[in-house]
Amino acid sequence: MxxxxxxxxxxxxxxxxxxxxxxxxxxxxxxxxxxxxxxxxxxxxxxxxxxxxxxxxxxxxxxxxxxxxxxxxxxxxxxxxxxxxxxxxxxxxxxxxxxxxxxxxxxxxxxxxxxxxxxxxxxxxxxxxxxxxxxxxxxxxxxxxxxxxxxxxxxxxxxxxxxxxxxxxxxxxxxxxxxxxxxxxxxxxxxxxxxxxxxxxxxxxxxxxxxxxxxxxxxxxAALGARKPPTGRYPVVYDERISSSLIGHLLGAANGASIARGASWLRDALGQQVLPAHLSLIEDPHRPRATASRPFDAEGLPTQRRAVVENGVLTGWTLDLATGRKLGMPSTGNAARGTSSPPGPSAWNISLTQGDRTRDDLLRDMGTGLLITSMIGSTINPNTGDYSRGASGFWVENGQIAYPVNECTVAGNLRDMLMSLVPANDARPWLSRVVPSLLVEGMTLAGA
Incomplete structure (x- = not known):
């Protein structure tokens, strides 16, 4: 063929x-x-x-x-x-x-x-x-x-x-x-x-x-008998099933196309701390058997391993040739395209530094709060990072799952949320986004 x-x-x-x-x-x-x-x-x-x-x-x-x-x-x-x-x-x-x-x-x-x-x-x-x-x-x-x-x-x-x-x-x-x-x-x-x-x-x-x-x-x-959680300000654990969505918001804001348009809450954050200092976000398009691996990008440039965030500091944007030229930077080898449109920048395999605790450890440390296992809808302000999403999962009391919950909304600001991340150690290594369960402090919950 x-x-x-x-x-x-x-x-x-x-x-x-x-x-x-x-x-x-x-x-x-x-x-x-x-x-x-x-x-x-x-x-x-x-x-x-x-x-x-x-x-x-x-x-x-x-x-x-x-x-x-x-x-x-x-x-x-x-x-x-x-x-x-x-x-x-x-x-x-x-x-x-x-x-x-x-x-x-x-x-x-x-x-x-x-x-x-x-x-x-x-x-x-x-x-x-x-x-x-x-x-x-x-x-x-x-x-x-x-x-x-x-x-x-x-x-x-x-x-x-x-x-x-x-x-x-x-x-x-x-x-x-x-x-x-x-x-x-x-x-x-x-x-x-x-x-x-x-x-x-x-x-x-x-x-x-x-x-x-x-x-x-x-x-x-496990979801039978779900009810609304209390309204208030609580810590939240994003289960490993959906935790990559948080990192996806960071990647979207660090995409060169968003930066070139000036429509990114990270537009002035290059070289600044955006994650806790012990966390790095690594892109590796050369992982064997990973669904986002590729030997070259859609403009024929070699793909390469790079740190999007290193020790908490945002090190660069995700760029193809055109966005790189707009920003006065070289392409990072991240051009993606189909047949019906020209190339645009896109991130490949991503992995976040894992912690040394299990998800149950995070729940125990959280005490009282929300474990999110599913999300619907999304309201993200691309310029400020203000964040609001529908969620369902389980209410946690005294570090233990108490009952299932649904029909609630979690809200915060992505800059603040990402700076408070505490990772577990349960990421699946074969996924294109290897992100463990994440504890986020001080989220606003709208429930009962």
Whole structure:
């Protein structure tokens, strides 16, 4: 497949030059996905899709335009190039647009070391269905579970090739295997639901269907009898299931696109302390078998390990070429793109320094407060960092879980929240965001 994608990209670049482009880059994606859903012991839905998508970005002077298609015929490639060049000639000048210099490009990256593709054959639909049925059965075996809303098993493979007129041409293949279940406990207005799931590159790494179904069922049963917590100012523990959302807000504010627009509560924080001094936030796009690993970015630059925050201090922004040029900084090799839009900066694998205590230790130290296991909605002021989100989980008294809670809101300011973080030691190392449970002091709760 890589040879055909490489040929597609080469043909797009040739067509772009023939149509009058000064420079161009092309991306081609070929994907296969299989999705199986079961319910009540029977197949509910089965889907399989295959397709190839292509994207072309052209430059005419300092003007650029992007076009995409899923038709790979030669006449379509020529039409795409002509349309893109015509669009670029009408676009405004962008002094920051342009390809990487040849000496910036990734050279012979060790793609195999990243283990992005499971070499075992694609699972057949019957095997996926059996996994989904096993997850459903395990959830139903949990006392108190009344039904399973859905059990899902899936497989996907994506072949990627990127080429540009600056000489870059390379690609790789990524696979994904997933399994999940959504369980419902109770009846009528007292029903509660929860879920569990896993997604891995390698089939052999996927958690068992029985474990996933059982955990989904136990979580749903544990939520029965939920009520609103008291209103007031309390400490909060973000369970490891959702703690990465807090770090996601930090990453969003440190994204070069937000900084270049001036729409970030971290815009003046470069070189300042944003986390406790013993915590660092490390990006490593070279972790084997991690879903966000990649050998090069969407502009052909080598990816690299870097400290976003080191010993509590914000060390830099997440940049692609264009945002780096706007800010007078080099790209950090973080360009991401699909076929229908130009590159933009995005963070890869992220890990936060873990603590030396368990989640139960954090609850004990918290005394009285809220353990959050699920969040809905989001109101974040991008300029001030003011934060408000709907939450559910468990009320904690005297360091012990007392009862489930829902229909409450937690609020604070992200700068203050992040500076008070106390991490546990329970992060899952295979995730793209390795973040443990986090204790945050002094949150405002709106409940009963």
């Amino acid at each position: 890589s040879d055909s994608l490489r040929s597609l990209c080469d043909d797009l670049l040739t067509a772009a030059k023939r149509a009058g482009a000064d420079a161009a880059d092309a991306i081609a994606l070929a994907g296969t996905s299989v999705s199986i859903d079961v319910r009540a012991g029977a197949l509910e839905q089965a889907e399989r899709s295959e397709g190839t998508d292509i994207g072309l970005r052209v430059f005419v002077g300092q003007r650029q335009a992007n076009v995409s298609a899923s038709d790979t015929r030669a006449e379509t490639l020529a039409e795409m190039a002509e349309r893109a060049v015509a669009m670029a000639r009408e676009a405004p000048d962008d002094p920051y647009a342009g390809l990487a210099d040849p000496d910036q490009l990734a050279r012979d990256p060790d793609i195999a070391a990243l283990e992005l593709m499971d070499p075992t054959p694609e699972p057949d639909p019957q095997a996926l269905q059996q996994d989904a049925l096993a997850a459903e059965a395990a959830a139903l075996d949990v006392d108190g579970v009344t039904q399973v809303q859905a059990a899902h098993a899936g497989y996907g493979r994506t072949d990627i090739w990127l080429a540009a007129t600056n000489g870059f041409s390379n690609g790789y293949t990524r696979t994904q295997r997933s399994l999940s279940a959504v369980a419902i406990a109770g009846t009528g207005t007292g029903m509660e639901r929860d879920h569990d799931g896993d997604s891995r590159i390698f089939q052999a790494d996927l958690r068992s269907a029985g474990n996933i179904g059982r955990v989904a069922g136990e979580r749903a049963v």
